[in-house]
Amino acid sequence: MIGGAAALYLLMNGRIMGASGILGGLVDGTGRDAMVERLAFLFGAMAVPPLLVPLYDRVDTQITxxxxVIIAAGLLVGVGTRLANGCTSGHGVCGISRLAPRGLASTALYLLGGAVAVLVFRHMLGVI
Amino acid sequence: MAQRFMGVADARDVVAFVAGSIFGSGLLVSGMIDTKKVQGWLDFFGDWDPTLAFVLGGAVLPMFFVWRFAERRGKAFLGAPIPDRTPPKLDRNLVVGSLMFGAGWGLAGLCPGPALASFALGGWGGALFFLAMVSGMVAAPAVRDRLLTRRPA
Incomplete structure (x- = not known):
């Protein structure tokens, strides 16, 4: 489904489906050209998943x-994805599949960052 | 340009809504919004749960062929050009930003897509994460300027 959504967005609109880029361009004002397109994507991504919840026994994000921890993590994700110009969908899904060197490098680095964070904060400090 | 639906949205916007809906639903269905599952995937040094690799692989594989088709065609079906490749330059922003993003992803178990999809499902924690993430995005240009003005180490 994620690949299908990325394919649809690329083949119809000529856009790379990256969650951080679509949201970030809207909130920092760099994406004024495609405001409604961005809002439409975000509205779909935010409003439709809750409609599927009744199909499941249990939907729990299990967030801490x-x-x-939540605020620190949110800030890191927000700043980091905008500096890196992409996240799991843009660099990960769309970048790797294009064999883009920046997407591959970014994915390796954020997996490393995530692995170190889990190692330190779960196994060493026991915070998460 | 194109015909407008209900006065505000054109065909591109309708496609964007459909793509966003499928994307968010896929994140829910695949378990990407489950923060503990994501942290289990990132737990390479502990009790590693590899199942989310199949979610990434399942999205990358079809997109590999879609990219080849799209780049050969050069144009999207609604007329926009297929985006050019970014020059393969590994700059400090990419390296520092990716590491920061990864650290935040590991800490809370949410990346931007799932933060959107679970906004209405994650209780106050999900909403707080979303607010912090948007604040970070707003602050990012200032951080980027500071990084650029500092001399290389």
């Missing part, structure tokens, strides 16, 4: 209740 530690507010400090």
């Amino acid at each position: 209740s530690n507010a400090v």
